[in-house]
Amino acid sequence: MTSKPTATFDDGLPEALRFHSPTALVDIGANLTHDSFARDLDAVIQRARAANVATMILTGTDREHAEQAVTLARRWPGLYATAGVHPHDASQWNAELERVMRDLHREPEVVAVGECGLDFNRNFSSPADQERAFEAQLGLAVESGLPLFIHERDAGPRMLEILKAWRDDIGHAVIHCFTGDRATLYGYLDLDLHIGFTGWICDERRGHHLREQVNEIPLTRLMVETDCPYLLPRNLPAKLKGRRHEPALLPWIVREIAHWRGITEAELAIATTATACAFFRLPDAVHLAEDS
Structure with a gap:
């Protein structure tokens, strides 16, 4: 009987999708605790390293996934975690959950409060519950001194009102996966917030407006992310079986953003990595890439 060939970490991506960034990248939003990564997480992380995605911030959207993100960050150098409650789950916010989040924010692997914010697109939790949970987590960010990792969908005006009221108290904050309008x-930007861009800019149906707006964001305020396994870029040069997004594809998003800004991939990579390292208070991602 012929033995089955041993799979390699490259087997998860066709050759046309095996990108490599010219300099080290930081993926500021990777949902690697998602069930779709359970079967091959080690290979996913190895593919990210091969693509020169040196650092990944694992998004904690509730207690379970924040705790899982911390566990993974302890296992893998260059992985960090956020800890928060997504607006979809805001109705679950209570004193016990607040205590758990406060404890998680003391863990050295946790580099931001969130994912938290407002989502008036789907309203899985009521707007009132979302605002209550969000403001509680703004308070935790003030208490911990950590930056904020913020979700906002179809809630820009109310988000701006809340953040203006808190701006003198909170530190750095990033609107992750920005998809909004110019206003x-x-x-x-007027509030000195950071902006996270994803593969949404690669979507000719929904992301066309971002191609102009990306030029208006200072490089010191811009960061890049996959938001994997979601938001797989629609313009990839090859089809991906299963359509699961992963950090190894971040260089393609960087290439797209660089194109619309009129700069090189290396310039964008260097700038966004420096911005992310300063924002999350990370060690030099370049050294992590060289050591991996």
């Missing part, structure tokens, strides 16, 4: 973008 909302300018409102965030």
Whole structure:
């Protein structure tokens, strides 16, 4: 009987999708605790390293996934975690959950409070519950001194009102996976917030407006992310079986953003990595890439 060939970490991506960034990248939003990564997480992380995605911030959207993110960050150098409650789950916010989040924010692997914020697109939790949980987590960010990892969908005006009221108290904050209009973008920039861009810019149906707006974001305020396994870029040069997004594809998003900004991939990679390392208070991602 012929033995079955041993799978390699490259087997998860066709050759046309095996990108490599010219310099080290930081993926500021990777949902690697998602069930779809359970079967091959080690290979996913190895593929990210091969693509020169040196650092990944694992998104904690509730207690379970934040605790899982911390566990993974302890296992893998270059992985860090956020800890928060997503607006979809805001109705679950209570004193016990607040205590758990406060404890998680003391863990050295946790580099931001969130994912937290407002989502008036789907309203899985009521707007009132979302605002209550969000403001509680703004308070935790003030208490811990950690930056904020913020979700906002179809809630720009109310988000701006809340953040203006808190701006003198909170530190750095990033609007992750920004998809809004120019007025909302300018409102965030006027508050000195950071902006996270994903593969949404690769979507000719929904992301066309971002191709102009990306030029209006200072490089010191711009960061890049996959938000994997979601938001797989629609313009990839090859089809991906299963359509699961992963950090190894971040260089393609960087290439797209660099194109619309009129700069090189290396320039964008260097700038966004420096911005992310300063924002999350990370060690030099370049050294992590060289050591991996």
